[in-house]
Amino acid sequence: MFGNNKKLTTRAFAVVTGAGSGIGRAFAVELARRGGEVLCSDIDLESAQETTDSIKAAGGRAWALKCDVSVRSDMEALAEQADALLSEPVNLVINNAGVGVGGKNIGDISLEDWEWTMGINLWGVIHGCHVFAPRLKKLGRGGIINVASSASFAAAPLMGPYNVTKAGVLALSETLAAETAGTGVNVTVLCPTVVNTNIFTSGRIHGGIPPVLNRLIELTGVSADGVAKTTLNALDRGQLHVLPQFDARMIWRAKRFLPATYTRGAGLLSRLAAAKL
Numbered sequence: 001m002f003g004n005n006k007k008l009t010t011r012a013f014a015v016v017t018g019a020g021s022g023i024g025r026a027f028a029v030e031l032a033r034r035g036g037e038v039l040c041s042d043i044d045l046e047s048a049q050e051t052t053d054s055i056k057a058a059g060g061r062a063w064a065l066k067c068d069v070s071v072r073s074d075m076e077a078l079a080e081q082a083d084a085l086l087s088e089p090v091n092l093v094i095n096n097a098g099v100g101v102g103g104k105n106i107g108d109i110s111l112e113d114w115e116w117t118m119g120i121n122l123w124g125v126i127h128g129c130h131v132f133a134p135r136l137k138k139l140g141r142g143g144i145i146n147v148a149s150s151a152s153f154a155a156a157p158l159m160g161p162y163n164v165t166k167a168g169v170l171a172l173s174e175t176l177a178a179e180t181a182g183t184g185v186n187v188t189v190l191c192p193t194v195v196n197t198n199i200f201t202s203g204r205i206h207g208g209i210p211p212v213l214n215r216l217i218e219l220t221g222v223s224a225d226g227v228a229k230t231t232l233n234a235l236d237r238g239q240l241h242v243l244p245q246f247d248a249r250m251i252w253r254a255k256r257f258l259p260a261t262y263t264r265g266a267g268l269l270s271r272l273a274a275a276k277l
């Protein structure tokens with residue numbers, strides 16, 4: 001537990017990045033269902049518009065905006081639009097936008113893929129925290145949810161750039177939580193394993209989706225809606241880390257208590273999975 005910021009997610013004035021699909025859309029819809037006003041931003045304006053249309057059709061209040069989180073001026077413009085559109089200052093920011101990359105070892109995956117992933121998954125969240133954290137602290141009440149991944153600690157082979165960006169988001173979130181303790185601003189970092197969204201088809205997964213991943217999607221089977229609700233409730237409780245699945249919690253413990261053994265095991269499992277293909 002960190003601070004307590006009860007029911008912040010009820011009637012929130014929220015900004016969500018990557019709100020046009022998957023987990024971001026689920027966050028936006030759930031916040032609107034809880035009576036909030038939601039600025040749904042995405043690099044793909046059309047998809048953000050679809051999210052706002054569904055919110056409005058259910059009687060909620062939402063706006064769609066184009067924002068590429070990797071571009072600092074886009075994030076600054078998003079904050080200005082939030083001031084202009086929401087009826088009260090933003091008190092909840094969800095840095096969710098992210099892309100998938102994987103399928104090649106470090107050294108084989110291109111530096112262009114590294115830079116693309118770093119720009120969106122890490123710099124996007126840095127931009128969001130840089131622009132919005134001072135506003136929330138000034139307000140004296142609010143929340144920031146950063147969407148990391150269990151990749152932030154799992155060190156799974158063939159996912160180097162993704163792992164590095166998500167480890168950065170975890171460190172950023174924990175640092176921000178320490179810095180905002182006692183200010184009335186809560187920070188929550190979401191670390192799921194697999195959630196069935198478009199990320200596996202829209203990103204740069206070289207060689208296609210491995211069968212083991214499809215199996216994992218079936219087995220761990222949480223929906224984006226469930227993950228969004230769990231995470232919003234965790235923010236209301238002042239909980240810093242959200243590991244919504246059993247396998248995420250197992251990996252967290254193994255990594256923490258047996259780090260070297262865990263890493264060797266992850267490498268072995270990856271080679272076995274590749275050999276079965």
Ligand SMILES: NC(=O)c1ccc[n+]([C@@H]2O[C@H](COP(=O)([O-])OP(=O)(O)OC[C@H]3O[C@@H](n4cnc5c(N)ncnc54)[C@H](O)[C@@H]3O)[C@@H](O)[C@H]2O)c1
Pocket residue numbers: 017018019020021022023024041042043044047067068069070096097098099100120147148149150191192193194195196197198199200202
């Ligand atoms: N799906 C999973 O298994 C899973 C697991 C762990 C973490 N995550 C994380 O959850 C977050 C949401 O992913 P998702 O699974 O809902 O994927 P998704 O592909 O369904 O949605 C991602 C959204 O982000 C948007 N986006 C991409 N680049 C952007 C940019 N530069 N600026 C703004 N928006 C951009 C896309 O247009 C899309 O609407 C990501 O940060 C992802 O890394 C997903």
